[in-house]
Amino acid sequence: VPVVFAHPIEAEFARILDFYRVRWEYEPKTFPLEWGPDGLVKLCFTPDFYLPDQDLFVELTTLNPRLMHRKNRKVRKLRDLYPAVRVKLFALRDVRALMLKYGAVPAVEAQPESAA
Amino acid sequence: MSPGSAEGLGEVVLTSRQIRARVRQLGRAISRDYAGQELRLVSVLKGGVIFLADLARAVTVPVTLDFLSVAGYGPGAHSSAVRLTKDLDESIVGRHVLIVEDVVDTGLTLGYIYEDLQRRRPASLKVCILFDRPHRRLVDIPIEYHGFELPDRFVVGYGLDWRDHYRHLPDLVALSPALLREAAGEIALPFG
Numbered sequence: 001v002p003v004v005f006a007h008p009i010e011a012e013f014a015r016i017l018d019f020y021r022v023r024w025e026y027e028p029k030t031f032p033l034e035w036g037p038d039g040l041v042k043l044c045f046t047p048d049f050y051l052p053d054q055d056l057f058v059e060l061t062t063l064n065p066r067l068m069h070r071k072n073r074k075v076r077k078l079r080d081l082y083p084a085v086r087v088k089l090f091a092l093r094d095v096r097a098l099m100l101k102y103g104a105v106p107a108v109e110a111q112p113e114s115a116a
Numbered sequence: 117m118s119p120g121s122a123e124g125l126g127e128v129v130l131t132s133r134q135i136r137a138r139v140r141q142l143g144r145a146i147s148r149d150y151a152g153q154e155l156r157l158v159s160v161l162k163g164g165v166i167f168l169a170d171l172a173r174a175v176t177v178p179v180t181l182d183f184l185s186v187a188g189y190g191p192g193a194h195s196s197a198v199r200l201t202k203d204l205d206e207s208i209v210g211r212h213v214l215i216v217e218d219v220v221d222t223g224l225t226l227g228y229i230y231e232d233l234q235r236r237r238p239a240s241l242k243v244c245i246l247f248d249r250p251h252r253r254l255v256d257i258p259i260e261y262h263g264f265e266l267p268d269r270f271v272v273g274y275g276l277d278w279r280d281h282y283r284h285l286p287d288l289v290a291l292s293p294a295l296l297r298e299a300a301g302e303i304a305l306p307f308g
Contacts, residue, residue, distance in 0.1 A: 019189040020198050020224040022255060054256060093268060094252055098222070100270065102189045 009060055009095055010048055016102055017051070025050045029057075031085070033077045045074040047087055057087040060095055124278070124295040125285075129271050130264060132286035135246075138263050139167070142244060143174025145261060146214065154178045156211045156238075160229060161185040161202065162283065163218040166275040167246045171216055182206055186225055198228050213238040218275040219247040219266070220259070227255035247276070247288070270296055 003026045005011040010026070017024045028050045034043035047057035061071055068091060075089050090098065146155070157179050159168035165183075172179055185202035187195055213233060220226050226243065234241055246263035272278045273285030282289070 016189050016224070017254075019196070020228055020255075022224065022227075051254065054254065056254065058254065088251075088254070090252070097252070097268075097270065101221070 006048075007060070007062070009062055009099075012099070013049065013058075013060055016098070017049075022054075023052055025052065031078050031082060033074060033081060043074070043077075045078050047078075055086055057085065058090060059087065060090045062092050062095055065092060124292050125272070125282070126290035126292040128287045128289050129267065129269065130274075130288040132274075135263075135274055135286075135288065136170070139170045139246070140174050142246075142261050142263060143171055143176070146171075146244065147176040149260075150175075150177045150212060150214075152177075153212050154180070156180050156182060156206075156208060156213045157216050158182050158184065158204065158208075158213055158233070159216045160225070162280075163275040163277065164216050166283065167218050168216045171244070180206075182208075184229070186229065188225060198225070200232070208233065208236050208238045210237070210239050212240045213242070214260075215241070215243045217243065217245045219249070220245045220257070221249035221252040223253050223255035223257050226257050230257050246274070247271075 003014070005014065005026065014024060014026070027046050027048060030044050030046040032041040032044045034041070036042045047059045049058040049060075050056070051058065059071070059075065061068070063071060071089070075087060078085065078087055155175070155177055157168060157172055157175075159165055159181070161183050162185075168181065172181060182204045183202065184200055184204050187199055187201045189198070215226070215229060215233065217226055226245075230241070230243065242260040243257060244261035245259055247266045248259070248262050248264065249266050249268075251268070270278070270291045271288050272282035272291060273287050273289045275283050276288070277283045278291055278295070
């Protein structure tokens, strides 16, 4: 089944991984981060990619750095609650460096916080 | 801005003197670890060549040199998967091999090379890198010898390039913000 990516950067990232023969899964797992008094999950986090051979989750974001606090908070919480889980956040600078390095040309713009 | 022009360059991040001193330290460490053995230094074209040339002269154990080249990902890639475009000239079966690389960030290329060489049954296989960006690592590779951890900036010189320019610079130099802005515009990613 073809994967439907939420963002063109994710599709490009998947193509790069395929090129280098690195196995990946797209959004395979959601981690609950906060629960309400009723025990229902209030906040959760679904990293974009899982690289099974590296046992590594990767989250890509093209958020403007000024809008990163919510994303950073989620990653921090995930690391606190699930210390055995390895997760790497590729912020805008990292995504840009990756795209510059590999010469990729996805037509994307910085995202508002709610969209990325 | 014309490719390779001096106006594309910003400040010096590491001087040639600092790089030379670190390369000498790496050479001493490698010479100590491989004392009494012969070592095959394998460099990845093109970026690793300048580091290899200096490192080989800083090592006191007998060394032989070999090179390989990899077709990386990009708009001009002629293949759907990573592949060697130039293989080693000599077999490494039973040899002590040290991969000499200029820079590692995601580890995607180095990971491919490491696995490929490991399958050729060398007596030992280790990695020496001069510049490292570990926070972008996607593929973990055992790295025995590190030179410098790089700041989160696009840098050129001492083998590192921008569209095949600036490799010859003796210092490690940041690209100018103007050039980066121009490049970021080309890939439609915001610069900030």
